[in-house]
Amino acid sequence: MGREQLLREFQRVRAFTEKLCQPLAVDDYQIQSIVQTSPPKWHLAHVSWFFETFILEHFKPDHAPFHASFDYLFNSYYYTHGKMQPRPERGLLSRPTVEHVMAYRAYIDEQIRKLINQVDEKAWPSLSNRMVLGLNHEQQHQELLLMDIKHNFFINPLRPAYRDTLVIPAGATSPMHWFECEGGLYSIGHQGEGFSFDNETPRHSVLLYDHRLADRLITNGEYLEFITDGGYTNPALWLADGWALLQTQQWRHPLYWEQQDSEWRQFTLSGLQPLNHAEPVCHISYFEADAYARWVGKRLPKEEELEVALEEQKMIGNFTNTDLFHPVPAKKDGQWFGDLWAWTCSPYIAYPGFKPLAGRMGEYNGKFMSSQMVLKGGSCVTPKGHTRASYRNFFYPNERWMFSGLRLAEDVA
Template identity: 45%
Template sequence: MQANVSTKIDLLEIYKDVRAHTQHLCEPLEIEDFVVQPVMDVSPLKWHLGHTTWFFETFVLKPNVIDYKEFHPKYPLLFNSYYISAGERWTRANRGQLTRPTVKEVFAYREYVDGAMHQFLSKNEVSKELKNVVILGCNHEQQHQELFLYDIKRILGDNPLYPPYREEKKNIKKVESKTEWLNVEEGVYEVGFQGEGFHFDNEEGRHKVFLHEYQIASGLVTNGEYKKFIQDGGYRDHMLWLSEAWDWVNENQINAPRYWHQEDGGEWWNYTLNGYEEIDDDDPLCHISYYEADAFARWKGCRLPTEQEWETACNIYSPNILQDANFVESDHFRAIRTSGFDFFGNVWEWTSSPYVAYPYYNPPEGALGEYNGKFMVNQMVLRGGSFGTSKNHIRSTYRNFFHPHLRWMFSGIRLAKHI
């Protein structure tokens, strides 16, 4: 949510739009879908609904509304995530143990806080600092909307019935495109956020980097390309894998991307949010760990781009988001072939860069200072957004980050190479 806010009406409309989209994502679900937590990385869907509501209650309403009455005194314990400064937290791994509050009660919590937020934002002049907190809360909810989709796919995708989340209602226009190499000349470039509008603190501060000449692929790695890696024994060749990655492959018996299944006849199928389908070779690859992305790049005689290379190439070749870029608003809920270079949307793209602070990084004080900086260790950066990302949430400087073994998120590969 990057729009500049000039009036309290604008701020209220932004808030209402974001909250309404969360409701839209909930529409196809049954009550049972909201309560499951199969693994620690997956939160029950009702927890996402409660947590994003807790954010506004904790950081907007309680400090700024006189005589505000908390919806429930124990909800801060249940719905705080990792903000140590904001109080005690329920253990992440045990979120699925909580049958109460019920889903109905969590929706009532959202309605209660929405009512209070509407009243507060419509009747009060909000300071610049507080506007920034509200906009941060909206961007925070957009992040959880995408996590919501990761988690419901994990919940439904491991069910032997392979129930669809939403069935595809739109005809997907087939786009023919050939991946080529885009050249970026040697030089000094600037990376990091500058200008007006919302951005996360980890995108600061803008700084210069020297890049050797390199090439970056004009498109994403496809399912068909990755099939060749599998057929060539990519998962059995230890020379392609980092040591830690090779241990991960063997300990977890990994032999294909997440949600891929090889049927008796040898054909590959996968679970998508539209249901169980035969894999389309032309679609962008999805649900790949950093370990797999790195191994595939080695197999191709290439490498993954650094995040500085990715951002620079994006700014040169695709500075604006294309009309047909595949974001959550497209309602495809899957990666599809699109026109252009696909720097934005479809799948988050792994880079070879560790998630660390930029020069001049200065997180805010208090609980909100815990948003990004405390995670700057043992994680890798991804860029570009996905089909689960809101279009107004992404930009070329956006730094997503995950541990290298994870792949339940919508992640894929763009290759690079030295010249």
Template identity: 45%
Template sequence: MQTATRPAPADTHDLFRATRARSRELVADLAPEDMVVQSMEDASPTKWHLAHTSWFFEQFILREKVAGYASPDERFAFLFNSYYVQAGPRHARSQRGLITRPTVAEVMDYRAHVEAAMGDLLAQGDEEVAELTTLGCHHEMQHQELLLTDLLHALSFNPLMPAIRAPEPRALSEPLPREWIGFGGGIREIGHAGEGFAYDCEGPRHEVLLRPYELANRPVTNAEWIAFIEDGGYGDARHWLMEGHARAQSGEWDAPLYWWKQDGAWWSFTARGAQPVDPNAPVVHVSFYEAEAFARWAGARLPTEAEWEVAAQGSEIAGNFMDDGALRPLPARPGEGLRQMHGDVWEWTRSGFDPYPGFRPPEGAIGEYNGKFMVNQYVLRGGSCATPRAQMRHSYRNFFHPDRRWQMSGLRLARDA
């Protein structure tokens, strides 16, 4: 974690309460049966997310800062550690859905226990505790997003197509034509500037050399993706990286994840249930491989993360986030310049998730947060309709393996000027 100054303890206490309350709100309408299923190794049960985010505060703050702290069950340290090797042994990731005990009710009691202990500790006004708590809150925000996307994946296997949130009618909209916005080249700076919270992988701030380039004014839409499908884009190896084409063929990909055709029209499974595909909304649930193939088909390319961040600098961080409640990408609103740079869909970039020059992970198990994943993954930028607004910064780097599709991932085109 990087901060220019340590957060005020009082503000951190408010952040902690608000973050924990949002997690409760996200699961308020779920049945216990919804919260225990695991649909694949990449996705975790809702119950596990709720427990793991409590374990994080317990492991890295309460056990370190509260003399004599006692967990409700010491076995939780084994069950709910994710990948922190230095924090001790862990239950197998692929078997999280087999943990029927503790029950959902017992996990909620565990959360309440941790919240009470954290409340007492935060009341003491310790600045180091406030800094660690801020990290813990942003960690929980990440898991709130994963909770939604993991649950969506699990529910997609149910023939009843249950909705996470009640369905609502789709607002009519006009398509926003694609336009190109130019940016000059030269030496520019990217990375966290040192104001407020950021993850360690967002720094150090450093210089990059850019050639003149252009970005599309909005993300790629469903209508454009349908044109790609109808032109045989999924089967045309000319557009694909060899590894991507092999993955698409082995996975029998012929459309974005959760899409199917019904009576000649495309439908998609969403957090609002089964809905017709909105032609003017950004395409979502596509892998890096698919995004790369589409960009080539369109005579363009994916931007680098430096190009994306330089274009975003100075713009207001506003958009369709988790806080807005839509939980699905919405069409771009009319306007000039870059649209939907934040929210709606994470945008794949052509940049690998590598350390910035001078990067050094923090000491101890906390240092395992990001640094150990800096291989074989690609960076996404901008947040999505499932991202808490408080998470978003221009420098925020998300990352996934190139074949992953269950996240709220889309793309924006770029080209050389």
């Protein structure tokens, strides 16, 4: 990527992050509803810290930090770099103010622009690679921003809307069809010249058996049948950890659902709305997805099965560019990318021969390869162009504040 192109992409990505925050009141920037979320103000500063720490300080030895304490406040989990504000306490920081954080962003933007224009040709390939990583990192936080804002607003009894101008998707969903997949030796993992995270590599061979994949996600209406049939009260359907979680948390439906006068409603980024039975069911944990699959006599897809299928699909779907920030009913050509991250039954572990990035950035992905599950396909709050067939998202099986959904699979005898 050339200098001018990289600079334009940097400006585009940075501007979109700030655009996502425009509907917020100044008070909204401070809230951290649960340990998993972060205040919007923290996201805005952290992605700037990433550019400052891993790019400016590396390529510009005389770089003057914007503020000496920001290295502690906005480091996320890079322990090999230094100490940090405890994650559960990010919402306790009334200072720096939003205005101060925006000044920090402007300072980093200007320093990055100068660096792109001035770095010598010998250092350019290395700088370009790190910049692309930084941009993809910021795009991940764009999705996290919308996830966290939604939960922050949900815990407010007023149920405020992030944007009351968002269009509410309507229409019916297409009938489910089954995508036939022949067994054999396949390859998965990133290939080609485009960007990928280290956890998508190396490309390697996997053995698949004959199976089928549903061509769309499970809908609210279909999931409601599971609830009505006593799915949340039948221990035979649940993994042991999932059943224990149900007893302690008293879950009886997906996150953001609530029943009012026998009518189901769902909290969205446009506020509380009637539940559309044709939309994909959203904000479910791995345990809920697995229990539903057992209830219908199917299973969740394996990571390698879904990746092989995604490689055959066009990269089209409902991403942030649609400006809906909510999943939509499936169309007749299926539902593969966008809308919701689909749970797989595969643990998030290293590929054979995996090597993390060198140095401090090696903490980016590899150290999380424990006790989490893989999701694939992207969501309605994923920036367009950010995901791909080999992309490996990962969350703990009990988490559900992300835009997660459910696709079925079955073995072919």
